[in-house]
Amino acid sequence: MGKTLFDKVWDTHIVDTVPEGPQILYIDKHLIHEVTSPQAFAELEEKGIDMARTDKTVATADHNVPTINQHLTIKDALSRKQVDTLTKNCEKFGVTLYGLGHPYQGIVHVMSPELGITQPGMTMVCGDSHTSTHGAFGTIAFGIGTSQVAQVFASQCVLMNKPQTMRITVNGKLNPNVGPKDVILYVIAQLGTNSGTGYFVEYAGDVFEDMSMEGRMTVCNMSIEMGARGGMIAPDQTTFSYVKNREFAPKGEAWDKKLTYWKTLHSDKDAIFDKEHHFNAADIAPMITYGTNPGMGMALDAQIPTAKNETEIKALQYMGFKEGEELLGKRINYVFIGSCTNSRIEDFRTVASYIKGKRKAANVNALIVPGSQQVAAQIQKEGLTQIFEEAGFEIRQSGCSACLGMNEDKIPANEYCVSTSNRNFEGRQGPGSRTLLASPLIAAMTAVEGKITSLT
Amino acid sequence: MEKFTKLQSQAVPLPISDVDTDQIIPARFLKATNKIGFGSNLFRDWRYLNDTETNSDFVLNNPKYTGSILVAGANFGCGSSREHAAWAIADYGFKVVISSFFADIFKGNALNNGILPIQISQNHLNAILERLEGHPETIIEVDLEAQKCTVDVLNIECSFEIDPYKKYCLINGFDDIDFLLSKKAEISAFEKNID
Numbered sequence: 056m057g058k059t060l061f062d063k064v065w066d067t068h069i070v071d072t073v074p075e076g077p078q079i080l081y082i083d084k085h086l087i088h089e090v091t092s093p094q095a096f097a098e099l100e101e102k103g104i105d106m107a108r109t110d111k112t113v114a115t116a117d118h119n120v121p122t123i124n125q126h127l128t129i130k131d132a133l134s135r136k137q138v139d140t141l142t143k144n145c146e147k148f149g150v151t152l153y154g155l156g157h158p159y160q161g162i163v164h165v166m167s168p169e170l171g172i173t174q175p176g177m178t179m180v181c182g183d184s185h186t187s188t189h190g191a192f193g194t195i196a197f198g199i200g201t202s203q204v205a206q207v208f209a210s211q212c213v214l215m216n217k218p219q220t221m222r223i224t225v226n227g228k229l230n231p232n233v234g235p236k237d238v239i240l241y242v243i244a245q246l247g248t249n250s251g252t253g254y255f256v257e258y259a260g261d262v263f264e265d266m267s268m269e270g271r272m273t274v275c276n277m278s279i280e281m282g283a284r285g286g287m288i289a290p291d292q293t294t295f296s297y298v299k300n301r302e303f304a305p306k307g308e309a310w311d312k313k314l315t316y317w318k319t320l321h322s323d324k325d326a327i328f329d330k331e332h333h334f335n336a337a338d339i340a341p342m343i344t345y346g347t348n349p350g351m352g353m354a355l356d357a358q359i360p361t362a363k364n365e366t367e368i369k370a371l372q373y374m375g376f377k378e379g380e381e382l383l384g385k386r387i388n389y390v391f392i393g394s395c396t397n398s399r400i401e402d403f404r405t406v407a408s409y410i411k412g413k414r415k416a417a418n419v420n421a422l423i424v425p426g427s428q429q430v431a432a433q434i435q436k437e438g439l440t441q442i443f444e445e446a447g448f449e450i451r452q453s454g455c456s457a458c459l460g461m462n463e464d465k466i467p468a469n470e471y472c473v474s475t476s477n478r479n480f481e482g483r484q485g486p487g488s489r490t491l492l493a494s495p496l497i498a499a500m501t502a503v504e505g506k507i508t509s510l511t
Numbered sequence: 512m513e514k515f516t517k518l519q520s521q522a523v524p525l526p527i528s529d530v531d532t533d534q535i536i537p538a539r540f541l542k543a544t545n546k547i548g549f550g551s552n553l554f555r556d557w558r559y560l561n562d563t564e565t566n567s568d569f570v571l572n573n574p575k576y577t578g579s580i581l582v583a584g585a586n587f588g589c590g591s592s593r594e595h596a597a598w599a600i601a602d603y604g605f606k607v608v609i610s611s612f613f614a615d616i617f618k619g620n621a622l623n624n625g626i627l628p629i630q631i632s633q634n635h636l637n638a639i640l641e642r643l644e645g646h647p648e649t650i651i652e653v654d655l656e657a658q659k660c661t662v663d664v665l666n667i668e669c670s671f672e673i674d675p676y677k678k679y680c681l682i683n684g685f686d687d688i689d690f691l692l693s694k695k696a697e698i699s700a701f702e703k704n705i706d
């Protein structure tokens with residue numbers, strides 16, 4: 056029987072199997088950030104052990120950093136302490152850190168791929184559930200808890216039971232104005248938020264083959280929102296061209312050798328998946344969410360469906376929406392374009408090409424937060440800054456920002472925010488905030504119209 | 512890690528499904544650099560109406576409900592991988608969480624912190640939640656060795672699954688990190704082949 060892409064990568068990383076227990080999986084790259092690492096470093100110190108492979112660990116500060124005046128001392132004392140703790144720990148243990156002010160600093164899942172740290176066939180972990188993003192390169196990448204961060208520090212391995220495999224195939228051609236974000240919101244709305252639990256997903260079919268790397272990252276990023284630990288896409292010419300010549304990509308002979316190997320990373324024709332789902336690209340419309348989990352999504356111009364259970368009733372109450380109601384015409388005062396889902400250069404190009412020559416509505420606060428310093432520099436270089444400024448959008452410095460409302464970038468209570476991030480949980484963007492997840496294009500359009508509007 | 516074998520306790524019902532880790536512990540409380548004190552912010556935005564006022568409608572503020580078992584709706588712990596959620600639950604005093612379905616990362620984080628996640632059928636879960644509503648004094652018994660969860664008054668005795676390795680860790684208070692450190696030689700041998 057043939058092997059799936061997942062099997063191929065997994066099997067080559069198994070150090071050992073615990074009888075009747077999990078497997079020991081070797082990790083090629085460990086990404087860390089300020090929020091989920093301090094207790095893991097502390098555990099090393101308590102136990103008096105050193106890090107196994109500092110050379111396979113890269114750190115950045117992203118979750119808890121301000122997005123204004125990053126050159127100044129962080130005002131919030133607790134945030135400052137957390138960021139300083141990361142700096143001290145990295146110095147002490149000898150870990151490469153792209154901290155505030157460094158030209159490579161950025162959201163961990165934006166920074167690593169753009170530097171060529173993420174490569175096909177790797178195993179990668181990070182104390183962050185959206186580590187699934189890196190699966191876009193044909194990588195086994197998943198989020199871990201802080202105890203596991205400590206385990207990887209100590210041993211460069213995690214203990215894990217081999218997940219089952221699921222393939223999600225979307226064939227056909229996408230409708231106009233439908234992008235990667237719509238595809239993944241559609242899939243999650245169809246399958247539900249726990250459909251992926253226990254599985255690793257492979258996305259296959261025309262739609263993903265035709266997608267850019269940025270788009271594939273958007274899709275894989277949200278795998279966790281259906282409960283899957285990770286999602287993967289087989290590497291192809293698009294992947295190889297993206298990785299080639301990036302800072303940490305292999306060069307010369309090493310490149311040729313890797314490339315030969317990477318070309319073997321695809322599911323064999325006769326590979327069997329534990330579960331398969333098929334969708335038609337033509338059925339997917341621009342999407343928006345109306346509830347408090349990413350599975351509560353619908354076509355932009357649809358009506359809010361009937362609540363299926365107590366939890367959905369509670370979600371509609373929280374959002375201030377009614378069953379059967381349309382979202383079209385709803386006044387929106389906040390728009391957030393950022394997060395590891397949609398803060399790459401391609402996302403901002405989409406936004407810029409829509410808003411060029413337009414202005415945001417007077418009622419709207421529109422925030423643009425690049426995913427990394429490199430994206431910010433690119434925005435500048437391509438002249439998008441001027442377009443955003445003329446349209447009245449506010450451009451910030453890179454970080455997670457209003458995606459999780461840890462720093463001061465929060466959406467006020469009861470306010471709606473059309474957001475390009477990945478989670479619409481209660482209070483995710485600040486206590487009482489109400490999040491509607493959508494693509495960068497819909498976010499841009501909402502900012503211009505001041506309300507949710509149909510694209511046609 | 513603390514050892515876990517048996518527990519007999521009252522339980523706190525939370526009949527909500529898809530409870531995400533942002534509800535268990537909101538992001539603004541993740542600024543700490545240690546693991547202490549998260550319990551006071553467990554379910555913070557459901558427990559409090561504002562900075563000072565508690566929400567008397569929320570179950571943790573109802574003095575009738577106490578105990579070290581939390582009984583929650585399906586897909587408990589979805590969303591962010593923050594282990595702070597498990598720390599908050601443990602720090603508050605819960606040792607067991609019962610649900611009909613757990614999110615993956617949360618389940619692992621719970622086990623790594625000596626919290627036992629017990630998955631039971633939706634029918635049993637509904638029966639227990641319903642019972643707890645009218646009878647907060649109901650006792651639930653958990654026996655890890657036998658992998659059994661019992662509610663005498665309801666005539667419920669359900670067995671639950673747990674990975675044998677994880678069971679061994681809980682019963683003996685053994686951490687994954689100790690296990691991995693004991694495998695250093697195998698890991699080094701593996702590394703020789705790939706580097």
Ligand code: SF4
Nearest residue numbers: 185394395455458459
């Ligand atoms: S942008 Fe949001 S989802 Fe992504 S890593 Fe940061 S907080 Fe997590």
